Amino acid sequence: MVHLFHLAINPFELGMEALKEIQTRFYKDFPSHPKEQIYGFATPSTMKPTQWSYPGGGINQIPCDCTLSGDVRLTPFYK
Incomplete structure (x- = not known):
């Protein structure tokens, strides 16, 4: 049996x-x-990640996926 775990793409790094x-x-x-x-205005327009989630697993397991959620705050001077 051939294990290809070393070829996995880490979704955190990709994200x-x-x-x-x-x-x-x-x-x-x-x-x-x-x-x-x-x-x-105290700050300009921003785009920031606010949450990361993944399906869980062991500390040494690369998860199969992850979800990034975030917040965009656009000043009213842009359409």
């Missing part, structure tokens, strides 16, 4: 890399807007 790319594009598309300062 982090994907999220990094998505956030990079988000912040490029929605940079700090000049009107934010005029209207007293």
Whole structure:
């Protein structure tokens, strides 16, 4: 019997890399807007992960999947 566990893709690592790319594009598309300062916005538009979930398992098991959930807060100066 051949075990291919060493070929598994860790969904946490894949999720982090994907999220990094998505956030990079988000912040490029929605940079700090000049009107934010005029209207007293404390922070610009943000995109942040808020929850990670996975099916569980042992500490030495790579889970088969994971779900990332998050929050986008877009200032009203963008359509």
